[in-house]
Amino acid sequence: MNRxxxxxxxxxxxxxxxxxxGDFQLRFLAEILIIGTAVMSLDLLIGFGGLISLGHAALxxxxxxxxxxxxxxxxxxxxxxxxxxxxxxxxxxxxxxLVILRAGNLFLLILALLFGQIVWExxxxxxxxxxxxxxxxxxPTLSLGPWALGDARSLFVLAGLLALGCLGLARSFVASxxxxxLIGTREQPIRMQALGYNLFSLRFRALLVSGAMAGxxxxxxxxxxxxxxxxxxxxTLSATMIIMLVIGGVxxxxxxxxxxxxxxxxxxxVGAWTDRWQLCVGLLFVLTVLVMxxxxxxxxxxxxxxxxxx
Amino acid sequence: MTALLxxxxxxxxxxxxxxxxxxxxxxxxxxxLGLIGPNGAGKTxxxxxxxxxxxxxxxxxxxxxxxIDRLSPAQRVARGLVRSFQKPMLFPALSLRENIAMASRxxxxxxxxxxxxxxxxxxxxxxxxxxxxxxxxxxRAEARVADLAxxxxxxxDLLIALALRPRLLLLDEPTAGLAPEEARRLLAIIRRxxxxxxxxxxxxxxxxAFAACDRIAMLNLGRLLCLDTPAAVQAHPAVRDAxxxxxxA
Ligand SMILES: Nc1ncnc2c1ncn2[C@@H]1O[C@H](COP(=O)(O)OP(=O)(O)OP(=O)(O)O)[C@@H](O)[C@H]1O
Ligand SMILES: [Mg+2]
Numbered sequence: 001m002n003r004x005x006x007x008x009x010x011x012x013x014x015x016x017x018x019x020x021x022g023d024f025q026l027r028f029l030a031e032i033l034i035i036g037t038a039v040m041s042l043d044l045l046i047g048f049g050g051l052i053s054l055g056h057a058a059l060x061x062x063x064x065x066x067x068x069x070x071x072x073x074x075x076x077x078x079x080x081x082x083x084x085x086x087x088x089x090x091x092x093x094x095x096x097x098l099v100i101l102r103a104g105n106l107f108l109l110i111l112a113l114l115f116g117q118i119v120w121e122x123x124x125x126x127x128x129x130x131x132x133x134x135x136x137x138x139x140p141t142l143s144l145g146p147w148a149l150g151d152a153r154s155l156f157v158l159a160g161l162l163a164l165g166c167l168g169l170a171r172s173f174v175a176s177x178x179x180x181x182l183i184g185t186r187e188q189p190i191r192m193q194a195l196g197y198n199l200f201s202l203r204f205r206a207l208l209v210s211g212a213m214a215g216x217x218x219x220x221x222x223x224x225x226x227x228x229x230x231x232x233x234x235x236t237l238s239a240t241m242i243i244m245l246v247i248g249g250v251x252x253x254x255x256x257x258x259x260x261x262x263x264x265x266x267x268x269x270v271g272a273w274t275d276r277w278q279l280c281v282g283l284l285f286v287l288t289v290l291v292m293x294x295x296x297x298x299x300x301x302x303x304x305x306x307x308x309x310x
Numbered sequence: 311m312t313a314l315l316x317x318x319x320x321x322x323x324x325x326x327x328x329x330x331x332x333x334x335x336x337x338x339x340x341x342x343l344g345l346i347g348p349n350g351a352g353k354t355x356x357x358x359x360x361x362x363x364x365x366x367x368x369x370x371x372x373x374x375x376x377x378i379d380r381l382s383p384a385q386r387v388a389r390g391l392v393r394s395f396q397k398p399m400l401f402p403a404l405s406l407r408e409n410i411a412m413a414s415r416x417x418x419x420x421x422x423x424x425x426x427x428x429x430x431x432x433x434x435x436x437x438x439x440x441x442x443x444x445x446x447x448x449x450r451a452e453a454r455v456a457d458l459a460x461x462x463x464x465x466x467d468l469l470i471a472l473a474l475r476p477r478l479l480l481l482d483e484p485t486a487g488l489a490p491e492e493a494r495r496l497l498a499i500i501r502r503x504x505x506x507x508x509x510x511x512x513x514x515x516x517x518x519a520f521a522a523c524d525r526i527a528m529l530n531l532g533r534l535l536c537l538d539t540p541a542a543v544q545a546h547p548a549v550r551d552a553x554x555x556x557x558x559a
Contacts, residue, residue, distance in 0.1 A: 176424040177415045177431060184401055184412055191399040194361070195413050195474065196387030197421055205422060 006171075007164065014160035018153050026152035030224045032264055033159035034217045036257035037166045039244045041213035046242070047251030048174060049206050050186035052105075054238050055096060055112030058119040059211045061233030063089040063218030065123060068136045068228045078144040078158070081219045089215015090208050092119070097207040101200055116235045123230045135229025142223040155224050162220060163257065166213050170253050173209060182206050243281065247288045249295025258296040312375075314339040314478055314508050315360070315391075320369030321532075322355055329355045331532045332368070337478065342500075342509040344523035344540075346516060352532040353512045354396055357480050360510075361393045362386045373478070390477030394484060396512075398467040402456035406447065406466055409455050410438035413473035441469045445499050461492040468496060472503055479503075480510045485518060497522050520544065 017029065038060040045051040066088035067081045074080065100111040123130045130136065141150035142158075149158060173179045181202050184192045189199060222228040231237060240263065248259020263281060270277040292299030313336035322330045330352040337343045345353050358364035360371055362383040370379055373391055381389070401409050414437040415421045420430030442448045445465055450458060455466060464484065471479055481500070485493040497518070500509060513519050519526050520540040527537040528549050536546045543549055 173424055177420055177434075178422050178424045180404070180408065180412060181416075181421055183404065187401045187403060188399055190363075191395070191401075191470075192412075193363075193383045194387065194393055194395070194399075195421075195470070196384045196416050198382075198384050202422055209424075 007168065010160070010164040010167075014157060014164070018157050018160075021156075023152040026156040027224065028264070028268065030152070030156040030159035032257065032261045033156075033163040034221050034224060035241075035244075035264070036260035037159075037163050037217035038214045039241050039248070039260050040163075040166060040170055040253055040256035041210040041217070042241050043245055043250065043253055043256050044170060044173065044182075044206060044210045044213070046245060047253075048179060048186065049182045049203060051101075051203060051207075052109050052242070053100065053112040054109050054235060054242070055100070055114075055116030055119075056210075056214060056241050057235065057237035058096065058116040058233050059089045059092050059214040060218040060221070060241075061123070061228075061237065062092045062119055063215035064221045064228045064232050065130055065136070067219040068139055068222040069129060071139050071142075071222070072136070076140045076142045076223065078142055078149065081142065081223075082216055085215040085217075085219020086212045087215070089211040089213070089218060091211075093207045093211025093214075094204075096211075097204045101203050101207065113235050113238070116233065116238055120230055120233045120235070123233050130230075133230060135227055136222070137227050139222055139226065142220075150223070155220075159220060159224065162216060166216065167253060169213070174253070178202070178205060178209075243285060245295075247285060247296060249292075249297030249299075252295060252297035255295050255297025258300070262296065312339060313337065313372075314374060315510070316370075316372040317356070317360065318370045318372070320356070320359055320366045320371065322352075322359060322364060322367055328532050330359070330366075330529075333529070333532075333534045334369075335527050335534060335537050337508060337510055340504070340508055341524040342504075342511060342522060344519035344526040345510060345512045345529065346514070346519050346526060347529035347535075351529040353529055354482055355532075356529070357393060357482055357510075357512065361391060361480060387474060390475075391480075392471050392474045392476035392478070393480040394467055394471045394482055396482040396486070398463045400455045400463060400466055400470070402454065404455060405452050406455055406458065406462075407435060407438045407442065407451040409466055410441055410469050410473050411435055413470045414438055417474045437473060438469075441473060444502070445469060445495075461488055464488055464492070465496060465499070468499060472499070472507075476507050478508045478510065480512075482512045483514060484511070485513060485515060493518065 042056045045053055063085035067085045070084050071081065096115050099115050100108050103111055124132060141148050143149060149155060181197055185199055185202060192199060244259035244263045245256055247262055249255030262284060266277055266280045266284065270280050288295060315337040317333055317335050320330060320333050321328065333356060347353055355364065359366045362381055370377060372378065373389055378386055378389065401412065411434040415430060415434040418430060418433060423430055442451050447462060447465060450462060455463065458466060468484055485496055488496065511523060523540060525538060526540055526543045528535040528543060535548050536543055
């Protein structure tokens with residue numbers, strides 16, 4: 001029963017929103033779900049492996065570029081786009097892993113940041129392919145066989161299915177031997193070595209899984225956003241992802257979507273009023289840390305439990 | 311009898327301070343070797359070098375006839391060389407069963423699997439349950455390790471090591487801080503695995519060393535003072551002076 005609750009409830013919610021919401025909201029929600037998926041893939045590293053990477057946008061963004069570039073040449077067939085995004089996310093994660101996983105903690109964070117900056121340099125300067133500072137626009141419409149998926153409703157449903165599928169995968173990952181071992185390296189790296197675990201290979205695999213997931217999300221991003229530019233690989237997006245994750249709840253997986261929603265809602269709705277919306281993000285961040293230090297996800301769970309008891 | 315472990319002229323300096331100097335000893339297959347010595351004698355440092363957590367400045371370590379100097383700690387575990395630490399080192403957020411399963415999965419070669427891992431997980435859990443039953447901790451299987459009593463944590467720490475089915479188990483003061491009854495139970499579990507597991511045992515409690523060990527090595531100031539049967543060690547004058555004065559008196 002509980003095993004089916006998440007997928008069925010999720011599908012039902014996607015269907016209901018798809019019927020009821022307007023185009024603007026659907027696009028906005030699709031963006032939340034896609035970026036939320038990328039943030040959740042970062043949660044696998046930070047929340048379970050204790051690996052604080054400040055280069056996650058490089059995985060997400062390079063998959064977005066790869067999909068957009070491929071779409072310009074060969075058209076935007078959904079399975080091809082997803083395949084290219086996942087391959088790109090995994091490949092970049094592999095290279096990144098060789099660079100950053102030699103170090104720990106602060107060095108890992110800095111190395112990831114530098115790695116991300118290199119990817120940004122490529123995106124910014126390789127004008128012929130990436131469009132440089134202008135990025136890429138005018139992409140063909142996403143399609144699956146005979147169906148065009150360019151409208152807001154289709155894109156929302158796609159993003160919803162992606163998020164749901166990745167959430168299921170992430171949960172199974174965390175419960176698997178590999179996921180348990182990742183938690184073990186966070187809590188007792190030395191004991192894990194004494195149990196015969198190869199820490200590098202373990203973390204490397206987790207990074208590949210995370211990269212594949214971020215890559216899948218990245219592949220859909222240009223088609224929802226109708227644009228991909230160098231900001232999508234910039235370190236500031238990596239930092240934003242960490243902020244979203246902390247607001248939503250590190251280690252909760254589904255909290256990533258809450259944190260992303262809160263951040264993007266402030267950006268969109270407060271940003272329409274004033275340029276100082278980042279101040280509001282800062283306030284929200286401080287408030288979460290003070291009032292719900294485990295993030296919105298566990299805060300909400302606690303409220304729900306309290307409500308049920310009274 | 312053939313030596314399972316050979317330590318040859320091993321030494322380690324921290325700066326100018328020689329923590330371990332030129333220690334040579336061997337451990338025979340099937341035996342339980344005690345390692346005693348006062349605080350700071352270099353016992354843990356010697357363990358660290360045998361298990362690959364520290365690189366010796368001098369000397370070599372051979373296991374089962376092969377040089378293992380260049381192997382990582384994890385690679386030594388794969389050969390059957392397993393250790394525990396002076397303080398229990400557990401995964402506090404995980405349940406007791408999961409703590410042990412972390413080891414048995416790795417031993418089964420399924421420690422890093424994901425999809426299709428159900429069977430590996432189940433087998434590992436069965437192995438953990440067997441060890442828990444044997445040590446009388448079945449009723450605590452689901453408890454978070456952080457919530458266990460100290461004696462139970464010590465036992466859990468031993469079970470994690472045993473789940474790797476070691477050929478040689480190096481235990482660093484496994485009974486420290488335990489009540490006599492708890493210590494006896496822990497030693498009984500170790501003895502039950504005698505057949506497939508040789509043991510090297512650091513302890514401060516000389517009664518335990520004399521009762522549980524086939525031979526005893528005594529370290530002092532980083533040097534090996536003697537290595538002999540319990541009776542001979544007890545009679546050794548240097549040992550009496552350095553360490554056993556209180557006992558002899
Ligand atoms: N990493 C290190 N750096 C510097 N000195 C160290 C280090 N590890 C151990 N020492 C020193 O080496 C000496 C031997 O330490 P070791 O831990 O091996 O002793 P021990 O016999 O295990 O003692 P105890 O019974 O207290 O556990 C001690 O004086 C200790 O302070
Ligand atoms: Mg010690």
